[in-house]
Amino acid sequence: MPFHYPNGQLFSNHKTTSEKNEKKKPNFANRGMRFEEAINLSNEYYLNYDIAVIHKKPTPLQIVKVDYPKRSAAVIKEAYFRQPSTTDYNGVYNGHYLDFEAKETKNKTSFPFKNFHEHQIIHMERCLKQNGICFVLLWFSSLKRCFFFASEDLIYYWHQQKDGKKSLPLSIIEKKGIEVPTKIAPRIPYLDAVNQYIQQKEL
Amino acid sequence: MPFHYPNGQLFSNHKTTSEKNEKKKPNFANRGMRFEEAINLSNEYYLNYDIAVIHKKPTPLQIVKVDYPKRSAAVIKEAYFRQPSTTDYNGVYNGHYLDFEAKETKNKTSFPFKNFHEHQIIHMERCLKQNGICFVLLWFSSLKRCFFFASEDLIYYWHQQKDGKKSLPLSIIEKKGIEVPTKIAPRIPYLDAVNQYIQQKEL
Numbered sequence: 001m002p003f004h005y006p007n008g009q010l011f012s013n014h015k016t017t018s019e020k021n022e023k024k025k026p027n028f029a030n031r032g033m034r035f036e037e038a039i040n041l042s043n044e045y046y047l048n049y050d051i052a053v054i055h056k057k058p059t060p061l062q063i064v065k066v067d068y069p070k071r072s073a074a075v076i077k078e079a080y081f082r083q084p085s086t087t088d089y090n091g092v093y094n095g096h097y098l099d100f101e102a103k104e105t106k107n108k109t110s111f112p113f114k115n116f117h118e119h120q121i122i123h124m125e126r127c128l129k130q131n132g133i134c135f136v137l138l139w140f141s142s143l144k145r146c147f148f149f150a151s152e153d154l155i156y157y158w159h160q161q162k163d164g165k166k167s168l169p170l171s172i173i174e175k176k177g178i179e180v181p182t183k184i185a186p187r188i189p190y191l192d193a194v195n196q197y198i199q200q201k202e203l
Numbered sequence: 204m205p206f207h208y209p210n211g212q213l214f215s216n217h218k219t220t221s222e223k224n225e226k227k228k229p230n231f232a233n234r235g236m237r238f239e240e241a242i243n244l245s246n247e248y249y250l251n252y253d254i255a256v257i258h259k260k261p262t263p264l265q266i267v268k269v270d271y272p273k274r275s276a277a278v279i280k281e282a283y284f285r286q287p288s289t290t291d292y293n294g295v296y297n298g299h300y301l302d303f304e305a306k307e308t309k310n311k312t313s314f315p316f317k318n319f320h321e322h323q324i325i326h327m328e329r330c331l332k333q334n335g336i337c338f339v340l341l342w343f344s345s346l347k348r349c350f351f352f353a354s355e356d357l358i359y360y361w362h363q364q365k366d367g368k369k370s371l372p373l374s375i376i377e378k379k380g381i382e383v384p385t386k387i388a389p390r391i392p393y394l395d396a397v398n399q400y401i402q403q404k405e406l
Contacts, residue, residue, distance in 0.1 A: 078278060
């Protein structure tokens with residue numbers, strides 16, 4: 001059952017029914033782990049080893065009604081999902097501000113643009129202006145391949161939707177992005193790609 | 204009525220009864236605005252003028268039960284407050300990672316340490332190791348004075364609690380911190396203090 005915002009729009013952090021079914025079969029590196037969980041675990045790894053401080057932002061909710069039972073925790077009795085105004089992940093790595101979004105697709109040849117919302121693109125544009133390091137982590141669940149893709153490039157191609165393009169071809173992701181081979185720990189060693197990106201930028 | 208976590212601990216983002224009463228009388232620069240609202244407005248100002256991208260993190264909640272009425276928004280019917288693992292605000296400013304917490308007191312001569320929780324101190328220590336810019340904004344509501352206070356200093360004094368110290372004297376805040384005079388827009392021009400702090404660090 002998909003979540004909806006009060007305006008009827010589908011809640012982006014949740015999967016459609018067909019994608020939900022997919023969750024039941026192992027789809028992350030044959031460990032039955034979802035992509036987002038693998039990223040959260042990677043962030044925990046980076047945190048525990050003092051490598052980076054990256055957190056997932058909580059889902060914003062509009063709280064309408066709260067009960068205060070005596071001698072026990074406050075219970076939220078009515079609340080609604082709100083549209084986030086940023087991407088899901090941010091934090092600090094070796095003096096750099098990092099900001100990213102993690103997305104997955106079952107497609108094998110391209111990544112659908114519908115995974116990226118305008119507010120996320122606007123947020124990335126703003127962070128880039130402030131010299132933040134912004135990117136997306138793209139997971140092709142059928143191919144079991146993960147890519148770092150810089151927001152500068154994503155924004156460029158995303159705007160091509162006006163020309164009728166509906167998705168980002170894998171060939172462009174392979175060419176412009178940086179593949180992140182999965183490991184045991186951290187599961188998604190995306191900071192390797194970040195390092196490579198920083199080096200390329202400094203050239 | 205104070206919020207409690209399931210473990211019975213007081214929810215830190217909410218005020219005690221005596222502090223709640225205070226909210227009813229104008230206490231932010233005679234405009235009847237709460238400190239947090241003034242910071243949020245300042246962040247909006249910085250965002251709209253492309254000066255910095257700083258957002259308040261949503262309160263983390265444990266969602267237990269969600270209803271999905273037909274043709275309308277999903278309603279959360281049962282959820283609980285969770286202890287945040289970070290500070291409230293972070294973002295990017297001119298290539299710098301910024302991370303801070305905003306706190307207020309009615310005290311006139313010192314800032315009680317009880318406003319700062321261990322998880323916030325640990326988070327600040329971690330961000331400092333990654334060369335982030337970490338600080339607290341301290342609002343003395345009775346004095347109508349706001350200070351930028353670097354986390355390096357806060358952490359140093361916070362650990363003195365072991366020696367029985369219960370609060371941070373205003374005299375130290377005046378000496379080690381940077382006063383942020385309030386304005387019309389942005390209400391709390393804290394980036395002025397951040398600039399000064401960056402300059403001092405670079406010397």
